[in-house]
Amino acid sequence: MNATTTATPGAPVDTPVDTHCPYCSLQCGMRLRPTGDTAGLPVEIVERPRFPVNKGALCGKGHNAAAVLAAGVRLTTPLVRDEKGGPLREAGWDEALDRAAAAFTTAGVRYGRDAVGVFGGGGLTNEKAYLLGKFARVALRTSRIDYNGRFCMSSAAAAHKAAFGLDRGLPFPLADVARTGCVLLVGSNLADTMPPAVRYLREMQEGGGKLIVVDPRRTRTADLADLHLAAAPGTDLALALGLLHLVIAGGHVDEEFVASRTTGYGAAREAAMAHWPERVEALTGVPVAQLRRAVELFVGAGSGMVLTARGPEQQSKGVDTVGAWINLCLATGRAGRPLSGYGCLTGQGNGQGGREHGQKADQLPGYRSITDPEARQHVAAVWGVDAEDLPGPGVSAYELLDTLGTEDGVRALFLMGSNPVVSAPRARHVTERLCALDALVVCDVVLSETAALADVVLPSAQWAEETGTMTNLEGRVILRQAAIRPPGQVRTDLHIMHELAARLGREKGFPYDPEEVFAELREASAGGQADYSGISYERIRAEDGVFWPCPATGEDHAARPAMSAPDAPRPSIPHPGTPRLFLDAFATPDGRARFADVSHRPAAEEPDADYPLYLTTGRVLAQYQSGAQTRRTPALNGAAPGPFVELHPRLADRIGVRDGELVVVTSRRGRASAPAKVTSTIRPDTVFMPFHWAGEGRANTLTNPALDPTSRMPEFKVCAVRVEKTS
Numbered sequence: 001m002n003a004t005t006t007a008t009p010g011a012p013v014d015t016p017v018d019t020h021c022p023y024c025s026l027q028c029g030m031r032l033r034p035t036g037d038t039a040g041l042p043v044e045i046v047e048r049p050r051f052p053v054n055k056g057a058l059c060g061k062g063h064n065a066a067a068v069l070a071a072g073v074r075l076t077t078p079l080v081r082d083e084k085g086g087p088l089r090e091a092g093w094d095e096a097l098d099r100a101a102a103a104f105t106t107a108g109v110r111y112g113r114d115a116v117g118v119f120g121g122g123g124l125t126n127e128k129a130y131l132l133g134k135f136a137r138v139a140l141r142t143s144r145i146d147y148n149g150r151f152c153m154s155s156a157a158a159a160h161k162a163a164f165g166l167d168r169g170l171p172f173p174l175a176d177v178a179r180t181g182c183v184l185l186v187g188s189n190l191a192d193t194m195p196p197a198v199r200y201l202r203e204m205q206e207g208g209g210k211l212i213v214v215d216p217r218r219t220r221t222a223d224l225a226d227l228h229l230a231a232a233p234g235t236d237l238a239l240a241l242g243l244l245h246l247v248i249a250g251g252h253v254d255e256e257f258v259a260s261r262t263t264g265y266g267a268a269r270e271a272a273m274a275h276w277p278e279r280v281e282a283l284t285g286v287p288v289a290q291l292r293r294a295v296e297l298f299v300g301a302g303s304g305m306v307l308t309a310r311g312p313e314q315q316s317k318g319v320d321t322v323g324a325w326i327n328l329c330l331a332t333g334r335a336g337r338p339l340s341g342y343g344c345l346t347g348q349g350n351g352q353g354g355r356e357h358g359q360k361a362d363q364l365p366g367y368r369s370i371t372d373p374e375a376r377q378h379v380a381a382v383w384g385v386d387a388e389d390l391p392g393p394g395v396s397a398y399e400l401l402d403t404l405g406t407e408d409g410v411r412a413l414f415l416m417g418s419n420p421v422v423s424a425p426r427a428r429h430v431t432e433r434l435c436a437l438d439a440l441v442v443c444d445v446v447l448s449e450t451a452a453l454a455d456v457v458l459p460s461a462q463w464a465e466e467t468g469t470m471t472n473l474e475g476r477v478i479l480r481q482a483a484i485r486p487p488g489q490v491r492t493d494l495h496i497m498h499e500l501a502a503r504l505g506r507e508k509g510f511p512y513d514p515e516e517v518f519a520e521l522r523e524a525s526a527g528g529q530a531d532y533s534g535i536s537y538e539r540i541r542a543e544d545g546v547f548w549p550c551p552a553t554g555e556d557h558a559a560r561p562a563m564s565a566p567d568a569p570r571p572s573i574p575h576p577g578t579p580r581l582f583l584d585a586f587a588t589p590d591g592r593a594r595f596a597d598v599s600h601r602p603a604a605e606e607p608d609a610d611y612p613l614y615l616t617t618g619r620v621l622a623q624y625q626s627g628a629q630t631r632r633t634p635a636l637n638g639a640a641p642g643p644f645v646e647l648h649p650r651l652a653d654r655i656g657v658r659d660g661e662l663v664v665v666t667s668r669r670g671r672a673s674a675p676a677k678v679t680s681t682i683r684p685d686t687v688f689m690p691f692h693w694a695g696e697g698r699a700n701t702l703t704n705p706a707l708d709p710t711s712r713m714p715e716f717k718v719c720a721v722r723v724e725k726t727s
């Protein structure tokens with residue numbers, strides 16, 4: 001491949017193209033019809049009824065995704081800044097890329113290789129995530145790479161791995177939810193965050209199944225529930241222990257399952273016994289009668305699932321909390337069996353795949369550990385480098401951001417696919433750190449708040465303009481396909497990495513044809529837990545996606561007793577992929593699931609006299625994440641035009657504020673202000689802010705960066721604040 005070519009692969013086509021929504025982890029199937037309108041919307045989004053996950057349905061974000069493709073709202077040319085504090089100006093690709101590469105080289109020479117950092121995103125395709133990890137380790141030779149997925153489901157990933165030996169969001173297809181007996185949905189507002197998935201909950205209920213929702217707010221999802229437990233923020237661990245206590249006390253433990261398929265029950269039982277119902281009511285605010293009712297519903301059905309999302313996970317004890325919910329599944333035999341199990345509803349479009357192929361500080365492709373000598377050998381061989389030359393593990397996302405521009409920190413940062421000025425915890429501090437860098441290089445599709453601080457901005461192609469694979473919340477590897485060419489001088493992220501690598505002396509090893517990158521990813525992942533070696537673009541097109549692990553035929557497959565592939569084929573037949581995991585055995589060395597030994601502990605910051613309320617944060621239906629894309633989409637921005645502070649009428653009375661009036665929210669990190677939204681659907685001791693906006697109403701000015709000791713997940717879901725009416 002020629003390092004100076006500017007053509008972007010992914011030829012335009014005039015026939016409709018089957019692809020997927022650019023946003024959340026449901027990765028709804030959609031069909032794009034190119035319009036030929038280069039000034040307005042270049043594609044029309046039409047239904048793709050056959051794709052099994054969403055069966056044609058899209059939420060408003062999916063319906064309106066084409067708006068950000070319009071040339072008027074996006075970056076179409078590289079930008080550079082000549083001096084700190086000066087303006088960004090347009091530049092040619094060569095100038096912008098030369099500057100970026102020179103900044104990385106200078107920082108490395110001056111301060112050492114770890115002074116160059118990389119920050120990625122869970123919205124990037126597998127090919128980009130893979131190449132970004134390789135770019136860091138091989139072209140920059142830095143250990144300092146992490147990504148926004150650390151802020152997303154890292155706690156569930158760690159707990160999953162500890163309990164089952166393998167981490168995949170859902171161990172079963174989403175459609176299985178429709179046929180289970182009971183769903184305990186913990187801290188997920190799926191009706192707003194994955195609307196087409198609601199159909200599966202409805203179908204389950206129509207079939208007699210029960211839905212229990214745990215959320216401090218009575219959300220639209222909680223409104224669907226047979227039982228809503230409005231636990232205080234940060235108390236899910238106590239709640240799960242309390243439910244297990246009642247399961248044990250009521251004689252509902254599946255002793256045979258526990259004996260034959262698990263280890264570690266003794267310690268889990270002991271911890272649960274110390275969480276008797278009245279104690280749990282005091283800790284969580286959930287009445288004992290509701291605790292009893294929840295257990296009745298959960299053990300009353302023949303099968304059941306616990307599904308968690310960011311509510312219980314984005315806590316400084318997120319790993320232990322998820323472990324406690326998994327314990328409940330294990331004790332009741334609701335795991336490793338058809339229509340039962342624990343699952344994490346991953347968040348970003350490629351939240352799952354993004355963490356499997358090497359963007360995470362401690363991982364190499366195929367979900368391999370960067371500290372495992374065998375894994376290093378395997379990946380180094382694929383990359384054509386010496387294993388000794390691969391850096392070791394780096395630091396987690398917040399830790400990386402927290403030390404930018406400091407003596408031991410990163411001095412030059414390459415950022416692709418995240419907008420931390422809005423989405424990182426303690427965002428004012430993070431913004432200061434970004435400004436303290438010698439050089440910030442950002443690849444984005446729009447001039448996000450973070451891109452606006454950069455020294456070099458590189459305009460990236462978007463979903464409809466490029467091809468690549470994504471892995472949805474079910475572990476289904478799907479194919480995003482180019483329908484149109486990008487406008488202006490826009491290039492794909494793969495092409496940008498190719499050009500930068502060449503300037504860093506790596507002419508070879510950074511192809512930018514996505515299928516070529518995928519071929520290498522397959523090889524690098526072969527034999528790892530997330531084995532993609534049997535997956536091809538062709539197969540994905542033919543089969544509506546392929547579930548990993550999907551080894552190429554042969555020994556790899558035969559040597560995987562821990563995976564339960566239905567009708568496991570003989571080695572010479574292509575592997576069918578693995579829609580359902582753990583049916584025969586868990587992926588631990590002894591095949592048994594492991595109970596977590598966990599006890600309740602308070603949040604890092606509990607309300608006190610100065611900051612008497614809980615703040616929790618999350619999402620609204622019409623905005624996505626940092627809002628970089630959806631705030632630029634007129635239909636969505638009209639539906640959710642700005643930040644707000646949700647508070648209970650009793651609290652509103654106490655501080656003398658009416659609906660719509662401006663309130664100031666103060667935490668130990670700073671102050672934010674936004675109009676009050678007075679509603680009885682929230683606990684009186686808690687206020688809620690969505691985090692989609694920058695400026696005065698930025699929720700992350702307030703949030704606490706206290707990290708989970710294992711996953712390094714920040715505590716986005718709990719901190720202490722004071723709320724006052726503005727004078």
Ligand SMILES: Nc1nc2c(c(=O)[nH]1)N[C@H]1C(S)=C(S)[C@@H](COP(=O)(O)OP(=O)(O)OC[C@H]3O[C@@H](n4cnc5c(=O)[nH]c(N)nc54)[C@H](O)[C@@H]3O)O[C@H]1N2
Pocket residue numbers: 024025152186187188189190192193194214215216217219232233234235236309310311312346347348349616617618619620621622623624625626688717718
């Ligand atoms: N519309 C929309 N959809 C999205 C996204 C988006 O930005 N907008 N983002 C995508 C991504 S990346 C993700 S990660 C997912 C997130 O999907 P969700 O996890 O469903 O979204 P959140 O709103 O962050 O949190 C869910 C719920 O947790 C509750 N909660 C707060 N604190 C606690 C607590 O301590 N315990 C419990 N049990 N619940 C608590 C909140 O009240 C909220 O209703 O959504 C994906 N889909």
Ligand SMILES: Nc1nc2c(c(=O)[nH]1)N[C@H]1C(S)=C(S)[C@@H](COP(=O)(O)OP(=O)(O)OC[C@H]3O[C@@H](n4cnc5c(=O)[nH]c(N)nc54)[C@H](O)[C@@H]3O)O[C@H]1N2
Pocket residue numbers: 121122123124125148149151152153310314347348416417418419420422423424425443444445446448460461462463493617618619624625626627628629691699700703716
């Ligand atoms: N208070 C609070 N904060 C939170 C959360 C919370 O619940 N509460 N949730 C956390 C979670 S779960 C997440 S996932 C994070 C997400 O927060 P961010 O990491 O900020 O996620 P996005 O807003 O999706 O940012 C993606 C950026 O990449 C750009 N982009 C999109 N596609 C591409 C592409 O293909 N290539 C390139 N180069 N750029 C692209 C977008 O324009 C956007 O600027 O926020 C976290 N922050």
Ligand code: SF4
Pocket residue numbers: 021022023024025026027028054057058059060061062063193194195196
């Ligand atoms: S639910 Fe998620 S994937 Fe589906 S259309 Fe909405 S944002 Fe897109």
Ligand SMILES: [Mo]
Pocket residue numbers: 151152153347348
């Ligand atoms: Mo997320």
